[in-house]
Every structure is written in structure tokens, then in C-alpha cells.
Amino acid sequence: MNSLGTIVSVNGPVVRARAMRTFGMREMVRVGKLNLWGEIIRMEGEEALIQVFEDTQGLHLGEPVIGTGRSLSVELGPGLVGKIFDGIGRPLDTLFELEGAMLSRGVKTVMVNRDSMWDFTPLVEVGETVSGGMLLGAVQETPLLEHKILVPPNVEGEITFVHQGGTISASDIVATIKDPYGNTVDVPVVQVWPVRKPRPYRERLLPNEPLVTGQRIIDGLFPIARGGVAAIPGGFGTGKTVTQHQLAKWSDAHLVVYIGCGERGNEMTQVLEEFPQLKDPRSGRPLMERTILIANTSNMPVAAREASIYTGITIAEYFRDMGYHVALMADSTSRWAEALREISGRLEEVPAEEGFPAYLPTRLAEFYERAGRVITLGGNEGSITIIGAVSPPGGDFTEPVTRNTKRFIRCFWALDKSLAGARHFPAINWLESYSEYAREVEDWFAAHVDPKWGEYRDRVRELLAEDEKIQQVIRLVGEDVLPDEQKLIAFTAFLLKNGYLQQSAFSDDAYSPPEKGFAILDLILHFYEKASELVKRGVPLSLIRGGKPVLEITHIRERTSEEITNEISGLKKELDAFLDKVGSERKATRGRG
Known part of the structure; x- marks a missing residue:
């Protein structure tokens, strides 16, 4: 009762x-x-x-x-991928069928349609001994994702029944297990898990493999590891949502869980309209075949906004336990924190800084600590990478949500309003951003991209930092008073900003594999080394930077990944010929003098 x-x-x-x-x-x-x-x-x-x-x-x-x-729990089983849920896990398409566009309150529905049918393949036999997290069978949920039915984490024993394969419904029993105490446990296709309780795993691994995002400034300068945690803070209009859309579209995760947490309805509408039309870059299939969306916009109930984060991370843990690499996008944790603040105020709790509850850091830690690259209970490797957008009022990174978030993340992509105003996207500030994963993933990039990846990354960051000091001088007294060595650094930084760091989300350059990014870096740094030698020999920079091959450097990024190798090889030869010609002409002029 x-x-x-x-x-x-x-x-x-x-x-x-x-x-x-x-x-x-x-x-x-x-x-x-x-x-x-x-x-x-x-x-x-x-x-x-x-x-x-x-x-x-x-x-x-x-x-x-x-x-x-x-x-508060979610149903976990085949039928989740490609669907859109509200903050407490109700599928929006089912709600629309039941209630129409204007939803009634108190509607009761299930996350997974019990009438759904799947082609089940058993992977165990009667008599085998299994434990939590082990594989019982699989269904092909989408062309991009095989859904694996697992033994619940708290169950172990001998299999006394297993479904023989063929068509299976979401309400069927997959297997029956007799535990060591003689009790029998039925394992259904759809399992239930409380959202505020992390799912267990066997071992946490070091974050030494990158999540390749296809964004040059991230993969090249501020990489994130699989199982890592990152924050994208930025004021209004700096491109947080677009950047997260890019990461959701192009990262090499097996599955993307996108949580629209308290953002404007039109932004979530854009996601819902775009994602079904997007193609996965590796398979050519629709991107929704490996995406799950949680929609809880700013006009939806505030308490459900607080719950949406936990709904999303629990779904992500479920697919991680299958051995998949999951990328979770939370847009934005500031709106989630505001929900905590509103509920805390209603509870008449003593407020902390700026009205947020004193337990805000604890809640942030609970969320971000559920990320990680692990060995699952079943012995597979899986990961959850969390990328949370932060919306500090007025772009103030010292406000409580941003400041407390920095305590628990290791990758910080600071968006800059001045860059966004200059139409430089992604507007990630290369001086304020950082990644503590860079050294840990350097060996992977050295093995899979180029051994010089770490060296080039350090050199680029040095040049950009030197350029910032030079720009301060230029703003005060102008460029003409600078020696050519400093002018060359400023010009090389210009090439880096416009030819490498800038990347349009709405062009063929939206996805840039690490090999393409490294090839562009190699070309720019090759130019810098050759030009430095000429400047040291007294060749004026004005003769160097006006050449057609030099100007072409900023446009090479527009080439496709397939074209880039040959294009850069050809441009490098033209560049060398041009610079050699400038050097020899200057030498001849001096000889006649």
C-alpha cells in the first residue's frame, strides 16, 4: 500500500x-x-x-x-538512442502523442516503449556463471550502435535460462540467474537505475588518450582526454552553445549525450532541427543514430532542470558500462546552479556567495567526478568525458559557478567576447585557456599524429604569448618602431590566428582531423624558421610577407583533409622558392652596393 x-x-x-x-x-x-x-x-x-x-x-x-x-530513476534499455527526453526522463515524442503540443501535468509514461521489438543475439549459455556487468546478449539498436544487455551490477550467479535469440520485446526477460543463496533473479531487457547513485566500475584508468574533437585549437593546444572534464565559460554571444554543438557533432565518441539545461528554447530547437540532418563524419550515417538529447529549457520547471544533469550522466554511465566512449555536453551548468539557488531560497537555507547554496561546490564535484576512463565490471574499457558550458554574468570568470567549476575540471576553454566581436570563432582565448591533460596525451599524439606534436604545441604557445606583449607595444607606439624580429613574431602570430586557430562551424573546415591541423602548424612554423634566418641576415620583413605563397598560408585551412597533404607540400615548395629568391636578390643588391 x-x-x-x-x-x-x-x-x-x-x-x-x-x-x-x-x-x-x-x-x-x-x-x-x-x-x-x-x-x-x-x-x-x-x-x-x-x-x-x-x-x-x-x-x-x-x-x-x-x-x-x-x-528518481531512469529506465535503461534499447530505444534510448536517437530520442529526446525531458529533465526527468520522459520521452517528448510520447508526450506529444499523448497530449499534443500543450502538455498536461502529471502525465505518466515510460522512457522505453514496451511494444518495441528487437532482434536479440544471446552471447551466453545456460550453466555459465556470470557477475555484474557481464554481457548477456546484444541488439542492434541503430546502424551505428550495438546495444549490449548486461547483468545488473549487484547480481551474480549461474544462468538457468537465457532467451534463445530472435525477436524480443522491451518487456521480455533476457535471462534468469540463480544467485549463491539459491534465489533466482530475472534480468529484463529494460533495467532501472536511480539517477543520483553512480554506477559502479572495476578500476579507474589514467586519462592518457585524447578525445579527438576535430577543432584545431582544442586538439592542437588544449586537448581533452577521454574520461576528462572540461568547462567552456563565456559571456552572452561568445559561442558556448555553437562550440558544444561542434564537439557533439565531430568528437570521436561512440555516443553523445547532450543536455540542454536551462538554455533558451530557440537554442534547443536549433539542436533538434540540426542533429537529425547531420551526418556522422566517420560513417556518413545520421548523427542522431549515436545521440541522446535531454531537453529542459529555461521555460520548463526549475526543479526538473536540477534533475536533468543526473538523468543525463546516468544514461552516459549505462553506455560506458557497455564499453563505449561517451561524450556528455551540459549546456549550461550555470543554469543548473541557478536552479539550485532558487530551490535553496524556497527552502529558506542560509545563502552563501551571490545567493548560491553553500553546497554548490559539493554538487559540482558530485557531477564532474562521475566522469572518467574506467575498466567496467564486465572487464571492458569505457569512458565518460564531461564538457560543461558555464555562463558567467557579464563574462566575469570570478563569479562562484565558474570559480568552483575550475576546482574540479582540468581543461578550461575560456571564451573571449573581443574575439567573438571580431568574428574569430571558436572564440577560445589562447592565453587564458589551459589543459592539464596535454602532457598526459602527448605520447598518443606523438604515436598517431607526429613525434613533434608536443614541441610544436609549446612553440606555438610561446609565439602567441610573445605576440601579446608585442601587441601591447604596438597599441602604444605603433608597429613602425619595432625591429623586424618582433614584427616577424607578430606576423607569424597573425598567420596562426587566421590560418590555424580560426575555424568556421559552417564551412567544409568545420571538422579538422589532428593530421590536418598539424600539417598547417608545420607549414606556419616552417615559414617562421626560414623567415627568421632571412631577417637575421638583414632582409626587410616587408619583402618577405608580401609574397603570394605567404598570403596563401591563411587560406590553406579551407582545403579538405584529403587535399591538404598535397596542397601543403606544393605550397611549401613555392614558399621555399619565394624565400630563397628574396634572400638571393637581397644578397645580390648588397653585393652591388
Whole structure:
């Protein structure tokens, strides 16, 4: 029999109920006659405080609160990929079929359609001994993703029944396991897991393999490791959402979980319209065949926004346990933190800095620490890479959410409003950004891209840092007073910014594999070394930088990855011929003098 309480106060999304002693902390409840979904977040003797995931308008005192006996959980099984869910895991297409465009409150639905049919292939036999995380069988969920049915983490024993294969429905039993105590456990196709409880794994691995993103400034200067955590902070209009879209589209993750957490509805609409039309760069298949979307926009209930982060990370952990590399995009954690602040205010908790709750750092840590590259319970390698956008008011990186986020992440891609204003995208500031993974993934890049990757990265960062000092002088007294050596550094930095760091999201250059980026870097640094020798010999920089092959350097990035090798090889020969000609002509002129 379900527990029954009574509403005694309603304060926005927070409801206080009495006669709640038999309820449990974090238990899901149905609130009022509308059966709104809620979660108990505080127990005070006979009373409980409930955060309601739907609009509480119209609730009355004295209405019932009914317990469900379970915590906020998600259904995990085939049928998740390619779908769009709200913050508490309800599929939006199903809600639309049930209610139309204007959704009613209190709608009860399932994440995975029980009528769905799949072609199941068993991978174990009766009599085998299995333990949590081991593989029972698989279904081909999409052409890009094989969905693996696993033994639940807390189950082990001997298989006494296994589905023989062929067509299977989402409501079927895959296997029956007899545990060491003689109890039998049925393993269904669809399993349930509480979202606030991390799924277990066997061992955490070092983050020494990169998540290749196809964005040159990231892969070349500020790489992120598989299983790593990164933040993209930036003010309004700096390109946070577009950058995350790029990472979702082009990163070499097996699966992308994209959480639209509190962002504007038109931005989420853009995602919903774009993703079904996009092609996966490696397979040519629709990108949605390896994408799951969580949509909880700014006009949706604030409590569900707080839950959406946990819904997304739990789904990501489920696919990680299958041995997949998952990329999770959270856009944005600032809006999530604002939801925490609003609920905390309704609870009348003592506020910390700027009104945020004192437990904000703890909640951020709980979220980011669920990332990682691991050995799963089944013995496979899987990872979750978390990339969270942060929206500091006015672009102030010292505000609490950005500052506390920096405590728990190791990769910081700082977006710059001045770069965005100059139409330089991605607007990642190369001086304020950093990656602590660079040294850990250097061996991988050396083995798979070029042994000089680390050396080139250091050299580029040095040139950009020197250029910043030179630009300060130029702003004060102009460029004419500088010696040619410094002018050359400034000009090389110009080539780096426009020929390498800049990358349009709406052109054929939107995806740039590391090999292409390194080839461009090699060309620019080759020019710098050759030009430095000429400048040291007294050749004026004005004779060097005006040549057609030099100007062509900034356009080479527009070539496709297939063309780039031959194009750069040809351009390098033209560049060498031009610079040799300038040097010999200058030498001849001096000889006649």
C-alpha cells in the first residue's frame, strides 16, 4: 500500500507535506489531485519538503501526497538512442502523442516503449556463471550502435535460462540467474537505475588518450582526454552553445549525450532541427543514430532542470558500462546552479556567495567526478568525458559557478567576447585557456599524429604569448618602431590566428582531423624558421610577407583533409622558392652596393 501524506504549504516548486514519517528521503511522490511528479529533499519529523518537477499552480492545501516507494530513476534499455527526453526522463515524442503540443501535468509514461521489438543475439549459455556487468546478449539498436544487455551490477550467479535469440520485446526477460543463496533473479531487457547513485566500475584508468574533437585549437593546444572534464565559460554571444554543438557533432565518441539545461528554447530547437540532418563524419550515417538529447529549457520547471544533469550522466554511465566512449555536453551548468539557488531560497537555507547554496561546490564535484576512463565490471574499457558550458554574468570568470567549476575540471576553454566581436570563432582565448591533460596525451599524439606534436604545441604557445606583449607595444607606439624580429613574431602570430586557430562551424573546415591541423602548424612554423634566418641576415620583413605563397598560408585551412597533404607540400615548395629568391636578390643588391 502506498504511503499517504497531506499538503500543508506550497512555495513555488517546493511543497511541504505532513504525515510523512513513513516516506523515505529522495523518494519520488505524486503530489496533489493532479498527480504531479515530485521528490522528497528534506525530512523534518512528521513533515517533508518536496521539490516538484512540474508547475505547482492550482495545488491546494489538504490535497494528498502519494509515495511511490522508489527514488528518481531512469529506465535503461534499447530505444534510448536517437530520442529526446525531458529533465526527468520522459520521452517528448510520447508526450506529444499523448497530449499534443500543450502538455498536461502529471502525465505518466515510460522512457522505453514496451511494444518495441528487437532482434536479440544471446552471447551466453545456460550453466555459465556470470557477475555484474557481464554481457548477456546484444541488439542492434541503430546502424551505428550495438546495444549490449548486461547483468545488473549487484547480481551474480549461474544462468538457468537465457532467451534463445530472435525477436524480443522491451518487456521480455533476457535471462534468469540463480544467485549463491539459491534465489533466482530475472534480468529484463529494460533495467532501472536511480539517477543520483553512480554506477559502479572495476578500476579507474589514467586519462592518457585524447578525445579527438576535430577543432584545431582544442586538439592542437588544449586537448581533452577521454574520461576528462572540461568547462567552456563565456559571456552572452561568445559561442558556448555553437562550440558544444561542434564537439557533439565531430568528437570521436561512440555516443553523445547532450543536455540542454536551462538554455533558451530557440537554442534547443536549433539542436533538434540540426542533429537529425547531420551526418556522422566517420560513417556518413545520421548523427542522431549515436545521440541522446535531454531537453529542459529555461521555460520548463526549475526543479526538473536540477534533475536533468543526473538523468543525463546516468544514461552516459549505462553506455560506458557497455564499453563505449561517451561524450556528455551540459549546456549550461550555470543554469543548473541557478536552479539550485532558487530551490535553496524556497527552502529558506542560509545563502552563501551571490545567493548560491553553500553546497554548490559539493554538487559540482558530485557531477564532474562521475566522469572518467574506467575498466567496467564486465572487464571492458569505457569512458565518460564531461564538457560543461558555464555562463558567467557579464563574462566575469570570478563569479562562484565558474570559480568552483575550475576546482574540479582540468581543461578550461575560456571564451573571449573581443574575439567573438571580431568574428574569430571558436572564440577560445589562447592565453587564458589551459589543459592539464596535454602532457598526459602527448605520447598518443606523438604515436598517431607526429613525434613533434608536443614541441610544436609549446612553440606555438610561446609565439602567441610573445605576440601579446608585442601587441601591447604596438597599441602604444605603433608597429613602425619595432625591429623586424618582433614584427616577424607578430606576423607569424597573425598567420596562426587566421590560418590555424580560426575555424568556421559552417564551412567544409568545420571538422579538422589532428593530421590536418598539424600539417598547417608545420607549414606556419616552417615559414617562421626560414623567415627568421632571412631577417637575421638583414632582409626587410616587408619583402618577405608580401609574397603570394605567404598570403596563401591563411587560406590553406579551407582545403579538405584529403587535399591538404598535397596542397601543403606544393605550397611549401613555392614558399621555399619565394624565400630563397628574396634572400638571393637581397644578397645580390648588397653585393652591388
